[in-house]
Amino acid sequence: MDIAKKILKGIFNVILVIIFTLPFYWMFLTAFKTLGQTLKIPPDFYVLDPQWVNFKTVFEKVDIIGMTKNSIIVTGGILLCQAITVIPAAYAFARYKFVGSNFLFGLTLGTMMIPAQLIFLPVFLFLSEFGLINTYASLILPSASSAFAIFMLRQTFMQIPEELVEAARLDKTSELQIMWKIMLPIARPTVMTLGLLTFISTWNDYFWPFVLTTNDAVRTLPVGIAGLKSVDGAALPYQLMMAGNVILVIPVIIAFMLAQKQIISAFTYMGEK
């Protein structure tokens, strides 16, 4: 009985793994095909003669180095800004009762419900009034805070026993220190997860970097990669698009592998609490 259960579980896991890795495998595979092979029916599930030249072509067509630099600056800037704005806000919402705190929290959550497509034009006009179009600031400022992150972190902070904070206050620890030295280390799993989520969504974001720029000066990698498919009418160069995507996702995969251990151990800790 037990063995049957284990086998079933094993099969289920294998299926899950296939579902999640197949798209990635397909992306890597297509990146090494010729255009002819990408359109072949039935498709090939292996490549005997990998086309490294696809990557060379992508580097020729897209300013990978410059756009990666832009991506790093924008993603780094947003992570930094969010750390500065989100953590104190979450702490305040979690631990202080002040006039209008519920209203303000509701307002913060409300911003999550407004689609980006609705506000990008006002944002564009606003930034252009300040002469910020085509600067890093124009890509960082609209995402300098995150309602979702504030909400998540607030929930985590609220779970931390009040006694801990009170004990610290008795020791005359400053509020900043309580936040930094007590709350944050306990909330580490959430912080790590939020950081990773923000990193991935910012790194992959196409919409904002595209609509808020009118030249290549600060455009990020996804905008460049998307350009690979922007050919008028002709057959889409799938092999180049996928080679571009491989370049795009490698940092995300590395970031995930680095953070994975921390996140898992942190979540385990949460569970045992």
Add this chain to the structure above:
Amino acid sequence: MKSLVKKLMSTMLVTAMGVSLVGCGSSDTGNSTPTPSQSADAGTPATSSNDVVEIEFWYAWTDKIQENNINLAEQFNATVGKEKGIKVTPVYQGTYDDVHQKLQASFIAKQPPALSIMEIASTKLFAENGIIQSIEPFIERDNLDVDDFYDGLVENCIVNGEYYGLPYLRSTPILYVNSTLLEEAGLDPAGPQTWDELAEFSRTINSELGINGLTMYSYDWVFESFFLQHGTSVLNADETATNLNSEEGKEIFTFFQDLVNDGAVKVYAGADSSKVMPDVMNQNTAMWFSSTGDLTNNLAVAAENGFEINTAFIPAAQTYGVPTGGGNIVMTKGLSPAEEEAAWEYMKWLTDTDQTVYASIYTGYVTVRESAIEDPQIQALFDSTPQAQVALNQLEDYGHGRPMHPRYAEVRKEFVNAMDAIWVNGGDVNTTLDEIAAKVNRILTE
């Protein structure tokens, strides 16, 4: 799924932009009156110390088209531009839709580029909204030989009798045939000349070789050509109603529906346009419609897979006839006089014979000037690739403009819906067309 999300998003974008445009139109009338100096510093590029006027030219698409745009700007800056103190910077902005949206946003933010590419069917919308300006005064002053442009290309440059753009990267749809397969089926490798032959070819290929005679997708551009071939058009002359459910319309839909039912023609839904090329590549079809601009690519695909390609006019019903497509170059409104002069200088140069020859050879778009056909490079191209000449011949005698109604973008979607409903999903011709025609007429007259 992804394309659905994308479509939804772009629809929302267009709607949002449309709403904001309306709002802007009214506020702008109050704004634009003050002083010309205000509009002068509104345009981003200012004259630098050496009296060089710097202007931006926004374009769509990457790859060969991008390289062509960059190369030509460099040539200009090194020659005419150097002489006259003009520096043109080409800037990539995505697809045609992206360019249009960004143009609107930049107009509202008062930072438009001096020049932009514009998909031809949108010219009227932008002209009537005051985003692009009439270039009629410049044409008259410089006596520009506009008669040298092909008639079919010029139609979409003119709004209310005035030029608002010049033809730049333009194309027409043509019929591509896999002549190797045609020969195998015992047919003329030159391809069918009439709709009757098209039907006969398709059925023969299907019965002889067991593949699709013709593969196409619900493509509004090619769809326009079907009406032109029946001596009519998708919209009536003053664009107040559609001819979708006319006798001709019903004939067109029934013609292809019969072929689809017999398995001789395969039609993919508008959202599945990318499925046509695999059919071509795997020799699962012998004929397909595509832009002249795809010739180089198609020849490469054919060579890789060991078959030959011919091009032909899209077959005639009562007559031959195709719409033209692609992009014009347009000048925005609100520029300083110096910027206007610079922009005009570049427009004029870019659409002149030598440059259109360069662009045509580099990208596969047609040459926009009739005089280009005498160019030795074009003659050499026709010698080496006779398939390229078909497009020009078709354009010269049978090229037409596209509808210019400001809401034609919505109308086109309805046409695609009609094709999807009838050819892909087997809907009834009469009821479907009456229903969609009513919808289209509402859009046109609202």
